[in-house]
Amino acid sequence: MPSEPPHKLQRFVEGGISVFVGTVDADKVPTCCRAIALSTKDDFETITVYVPAATGQETIANVATTRRVAISASEPLSHGSIQIKGVSRGVKLAPPSDEEFVRTRLHQFADVLAELGLPRHVTHRIAHWPAFAIEVSVEQVFDQTPGPKAGTPLA
Amino acid sequence: MIKLTSIARCFQGVIPSLLASADATGMPNVTYVSQIYLMDDRHVALSQQFFNKTRRNVAENPHATAEIYDPVTMQAYRLRLKFLRSEKSGPLFDTMKLRIQAIASHTGMDGVFRLIAADIFEVVRAEKVEGFLIETDVPDDAVAPSGLRTEIRGLQLVSDRINRADDLETLLAATLDALDVFFGMTNTIVLLHDEPAQKLVTIACRGYGGGGVGAEVAIGEGLIGTVARERRVLRISGLDEGLRYGRAVRRSVMSDGGRAVRPEIPLPGLPDAQSALVLPLVIEDRLVGVLAAESRDPMAFGEWDEAYLGVIANQIALGIERMTEDEPVAVEPDAPALRFIPPPPARARHTLTYYRDDDCVFLDDEYLVRNVPGRILWKLLGEWKREGRTSFTNRELRLDRNLGLPEVKDNLESRLILLKHRLREKCPDLQITPAGRGKFTLEIVADFELVER
Numbered sequence: 011m012p013s014e015p016p017h018k019l020q021r022f023v024e025g026g027i028s029v030f031v032g033t034v035d036a037d038k039v040p041t042c043c044r045a046i047a048l049s050t051k052d053d054f055e056t057i058t059v060y061v062p063a064a065t066g067q068e069t070i071a072n073v074a075t076t077r078r079v080a081i082s083a084s085e086p087l088s089h090g091s092i093q094i095k096g097v098s099r100g101v102k103l104a105p106p107s108d109e110e111f112v113r114t115r116l117h118q119f120a121d122v123l124a125e126l127g128l129p130r131h132v133t134h135r136i137a138h139w140p141a142f143a144i145e146v147s148v149e150q151v152f153d154q155t156p157g158p159k160a161g162t163p164l165a
Numbered sequence: 166m167i168k169l170t171s172i173a174r175c176f177q178g179v180i181p182s183l184l185a186s187a188d189a190t191g192m193p194n195v196t197y198v199s200q201i202y203l204m205d206d207r208h209v210a211l212s213q214q215f216f217n218k219t220r221r222n223v224a225e226n227p228h229a230t231a232e233i234y235d236p237v238t239m240q241a242y243r244l245r246l247k248f249l250r251s252e253k254s255g256p257l258f259d260t261m262k263l264r265i266q267a268i269a270s271h272t273g274m275d276g277v278f279r280l281i282a283a284d285i286f287e288v289v290r291a292e293k294v295e296g297f298l299i300e301t302d303v304p305d306d307a308v309a310p311s312g313l314r315t316e317i318r319g320l321q322l323v324s325d326r327i328n329r330a331d332d333l334e335t336l337l338a339a340t341l342d343a344l345d346v347f348f349g350m351t352n353t354i355v356l357l358h359d360e361p362a363q364k365l366v367t368i369a370c371r372g373y374g375g376g377g378v379g380a381e382v383a384i385g386e387g388l389i390g391t392v393a394r395e396r397r398v399l400r401i402s403g404l405d406e407g408l409r410y411g412r413a414v415r416r417s418v419m420s421d422g423g424r425a426v427r428p429e430i431p432l433p434g435l436p437d438a439q440s441a442l443v444l445p446l447v448i449e450d451r452l453v454g455v456l457a458a459e460s461r462d463p464m465a466f467g468e469w470d471e472a473y474l475g476v477i478a479n480q481i482a483l484g485i486e487r488m489t490e491d492e493p494v495a496v497e498p499d500a501p502a503l504r505f506i507p508p509p510p511a512r513a514r515h516t517l518t519y520y521r522d523d524d525c526v527f528l529d530d531e532y533l534v535r536n537v538p539g540r541i542l543w544k545l546l547g548e549w550k551r552e553g554r555t556s557f558t559n560r561e562l563r564l565d566r567n568l569g570l571p572e573v574k575d576n577l578e579s580r581l582i583l584l585k586h587r588l589r590e591k592c593p594d595l596q597i598t599p600a601g602r603g604k605f606t607l608e609i610v611a612d613f614e615l616v617e618r
Binding site for chain 1 (some may be wrong): 189
């Protein structure tokens with residue numbers, strides 16, 4: 011549970027955010043995978059990260075083995091970033107009722123990248139559904155904005 | 166395993182890469198990396214600017230995974246990495262350092278973020294992330310830049326123009342024109358080194374709407390000033406991404422409240438440039454100037470452009486050297502130099518006033534030019550008034566101690582170009598036109614009263 015007031019973290023579970031997930035296998039070999047969306051229902055006690063089924067198999071296998079998860083959420087325009095660390099509480103195939111939410115998040119991400127010159131149709135091609143929903147108990151949140159303060163716990 | 170050189174554009178820094186590492190206990194860490202440097206098909210390098218978590222992790226556990234993206238198709242690739250070593254000197258370190266220094270300088274962050282080390286990784290495996298993109302009928306490379314270039318022919322054309330030029334202004338204008346016409350480099354700038362003043366002065370530019378000549382850049386400041394100081398080529402793709410990174414560091418530092426930071430330096434040309442290629446113009450170890458090309462296309466400049474423009478830069482540097490060498494004393498017998506031409510019939514009247522204290526010249530009531538270019542103009546006009554002369558040589562200006570030119574590296578040609586530009590902009594009735602190498606003529610189509618105060 012982070013000590014940072016949830017409203018300061020809220021922007022990172024909204025649209026237009028770049029999200030990705032880091033995990034490790036049993037041999038402590040790390041891997042990463044682009045995710046599409048983040049959500050929280052309990053002010054960051056737990057967080058759900060949506061990983062495309064098409065590209066997330068290795069991540070899901072690692073989560074099943076070691077349960078350790080690192081999630082980076084970043085604003086592409088400003089590079090304002092946080093990193094969330096925690097342990098998995100469970101993985102499931104996201105229900106059809108989440109599909110619209112996940113697609114909207116991808117399109118909002120595409121809108122931001124379009125401001126940086128990447129055509130929307132290119133971003134829209136990123137596979138996003140079906141998706142795995144990984145529920146994570148949040149243990150720590152770090153500032154990850156580039157600079158001398160990167161890596162400091164948010165307090 | 167995919168050959169890394171076949172996906173080289175993923176390494177241009179247009180789209181940030183992802184990097185996962187883990188500590189000795191197996192706790193993962195993920196971060197963005199603004200650019201991964203491609204060394205060869207088995208090795209990449211990461212820049213270490215702050216002693217961060219990734220750096221500590223790879224010291225404990227050498228395994229890491231990077232996800233990189235093709236900036237045209239967005240296809241993702243994963244690189245399975247093993248940390249080998251850190252380098253704190255050498256050619257790779259210098260190349261990576263230059264880019265970081267330039268961005269840091271541009272964003273007013275000199276010394277705040279700097280390259281600590283180049284971290285070298287072995288690429289154990291490289292693979293395409295299958296299923297990352299939804300299949301469409303559009304081929305991945307449909308929007309990729311392509312087109313065969315006739316490099317040698319183009320080089321010959323530019324080289325011919327440089328060799329044929331009689332004066333520095335023609336040389337630079339013809340070269341920049343050729344880079345535009347034959348190679349699509351629409352925004353280019355040449356700056357000359359003013360060594361005594363430790364600055365660069367814009368002497369020619371193309372693609373900026375006619376302005377820009379005379380603009381100055383301090384040595385060591387911004388992209389261009391950094392290239393001048395380091396005398397190394399700088400090629401930046403995804404410039405905007407690099408600057409956003411620099412600005413993020415700047416905001417982070419300023420939010421700390423403990424450090425005054427200087428303002429960001431405006432980009433020299435395009436305010437929305439996405440890529441830049443900046444080359445020092447060097448003769449042996451001596452800096453002559455800088456050639457810069459910019460583009461709104463984030464991938465406008467590749468290795469080929471760097472190599473090609475490097476050859477052109479050498480030719481320009483030699484051309485500048487040739488133009489600024491002392492001219493021969495003897496004048497060819499049939500040359501029409503130093504002719505007596507009576508003042509032409511007046512069509513308009515102007516007053517030119519030279520203010521000795523301020524060392525500047527006004528046209529009627531408007532400022533025209535100052536310092537050495539002003540003194541040159543006043544000398545030429547004085548000769549014209551007293552003797553009716555309109556033909557002059559660079560050499561006689563060099564020998565005139567009243568002009569205050571330095572004994573060596575006087576940059577007379579650049580000062581004459583600045584004067585010509587000012588006259589073109591402000592005084593069409595009085596022009597300086599080239600009349601062969603080291604010679605020029607005053608073209609006067611009005612009656613000028615000269616006043617000295």
